[in-house]
Amino acid sequence: MLLAQKAFTMPRAADLVRKYLDGTTASGIFEAKAGQAIGGETHVYSPAYGEEELRDLLGFAHTILFNSWREWEHWQPLIRTELAERPQSERPRFGLRVNPGYSEVETLIYNPCTPLSRLGMTPEAFNQGLSRWDSSIRRDPEPSQCPEQPYIDGLHFHALCQQNADVLERVLEHFLTHYGAYLERVNWLNLGGGHHITRPDYDIDLLIRLIERLHTLYPHLEIYLEPGEACALNAGLLLATVLDIDPVSRNVILDTSAACHMPDVLEMPYQPRVWLLDDPAAEATVPGSTLRLSVSVTDRNGLENTYPDCLRAAADGGERYVLGGPTCLAGDTIGLYEFNRPLVRGDILLFGDMAIYSFVKNNTFNGIPLPALLWLNSDATVDTIKNFGYRDFIERLG
Ligand SMILES: Cc1ncc(COP(=O)(O)O)c(C=O)c1O
CATH class of the missing domain: 2.40.37.10 (Lyase, Ornithine Decarboxylase; Chain A, domain 1)
Incomplete structure (x- = not known):
């Protein structure tokens, strides 16, 4: 469970975050540095990175997410140069944000799954990129073939906003329809934020059942959630x-x-x-x-x-x-x-x-x-x- 720092970043609260959560997720370099200071895993996702920003992130981030195959392709030379001398165990992990094609967020500016959304790849865009990049999705490095080649070992979606686990269940159905086949080939899946887990009526049992179901289908898969609001809901006067x-x-x-x-x-x-x-x-x-x-x-x-x-x-x-x-x-x-x-x-x-x-x-x-x-x-x-x-x-x- 990660804290989405976009919702709440306060160095003074770092001990509390460390105590309950496994790390943080950032929207760019500044939040990532703040997350690094908190400790645990530092994830980062941005719709597009600047060169200096990505170079810095490659130096310390635990997981870096790309918004599209285009971004992934564009940054290959930089990633390869920066990581050339680095052993696999010290490299960041890379993932892709995908659009599950379904959400129940009614306020449009908070809905990342509209047809022309700029956040994450639609199933069509994902599938199109596979003709070129299929081999870069894999669970393990392939040292015998090309040790320096970076690869994608995780997928991410974010499609909820202040919602309960029943909505996650429906979004997951759509996600699995479009991307389920790839979960065999990645190590982790991030279910994004928007889970109102700390609200009294939140159905935690259903959330647990959904995660257990994913584990039954894909026992190797590490599942992340990255709520922001829920981490500090009703706090702060x-x-x-x-x-x-x-x-x-x-x-x-x-x-x-x-x-x-x-x-x-x-x-x-x-x-x-x-x-x-x-x-x-x-x-x-x-x-x-x-x-x-x-x-x-x-x-x-x-x-x-x-x-x-x-x-x-x-x-x-x-x-x-x-x-x-x-x-x-x-x-x-x-x-x-x-x-x-x-x-x-x-x-x-x-x-x-x-x-x-x-x-x-x-x-x-x-x-x-x-x-x-x-x-x-x-x-x-x-x-x-x-x-x-x-x-x-x-x-x-x-
Ligand atoms: C990619 C991503 N992850 C996590 C979150 C956190 O969402 P929330 O604060 O609603 O839990 C957001 C919010 O916009 C997001 O865009």
């Missing part, structure tokens, strides 16, 4: 302070921003849970509609602005507010929330589930400061990991 409240529109401006500090709220989109600090038991409820969701159905002329819906909701009773950030982006809103008392300036809100993706994707658009990073110890003491200041902002901008 973001503290925000109420800066201003408009009593008419019920807009609340916070010192935190959806666009800067939780971009997945806008991209995914989703609405995070919120607590009001002086009453930890009082979680804000999320009334049916949100400003953000409403905005997405606004017509092209902007005439049907659904903002009045929020006003109506507020007028209906309850302490309803639209929480938003201090940036210039009109849509920098986190959503419509209901609290059990009126908010006042200076109130502190806690946003939940902020460790995954929000954390690695944050930015300083509009020069909005990044929040400090704090670590809550199990004895309830808090360590400050990093405070971000003006220098961090301006130095990154050159």
Whole structure:
């Protein structure tokens, strides 16, 4: 089981990752270096590598995945040169990402299996490349024939997003239809991420049965999973302070921003849970509609602005507010929330589930400061990991 670092990379959490997982998987050289520092196996997949990047990766990565036969072919000279003097036991393993041709991810930007997806090879592309590269898929090196020749000994697919094991079962069926014949010829199979294993309703027994079934069919096969979200699901709190409240529109401006500090709220989109600090038991409820969701159905002329819906909701009773950030982006809103008392300036809100993706994707658009990073110890003491200041902002901008 690997941690997909794209979802959560935090050096301070390295001991925890080491304790429970076998290694990490990276999207490129920086994450791979961060993964190397954690330890265990360091896997890496990128839709395309740069030359310096791949040269560096060849120096330390445990497993390098290519997106296509084209990438594999293009990098043969570099791989052969870099590995020429290296004994087999010290070489990275190589694999290919394939597209199982089936997924149940409804949000298009998160679906890697659309027909023209650029992520992984379709069965057609895979089969076409075999006319040239069939002999480079094999379980063992062939020292007698060509000792320096690199070879592919694993396959990878990623087709899930926040899903349960029943979806994996259906994706696997498609994967096996297209690629099952090659599993005899490789040492390992990576089932990608998107498995919501730590969610209370996740069917772990089914996951175990699926892996056992694969092992029955292919006893030699090493099976990997590389969840990101599930590794830190519901972890991480973001503290925000109420800066201003408009009593008419019920807009609340916070010192935190959806666009800067939780971009997945806008991209995914989703609405995070919120607590009001002086009453930890009082979680804000999320009334049916949100400003953000409403905005997405606004017509092209902007005439049907659904903002009045929020006003109506507020007028209906309850302490309803639209929480938003201090940036210039009109849509920098986190959503419509209901609290059990009126908010006042200076109130502190806690946003939940902020460790995954929000954390690695944050930015300083509009020069909005990044929040400090704090670590809550199990004895309830808090360590400050990093405070971000003006220098961090301006130095990154050159
Ligand atoms: C190749 C690959 N592996 C793993 C993951 C992690 O997925 P998740 O965080 O949904 O578990 C992703 C996410 O996009 C991915 O693209």
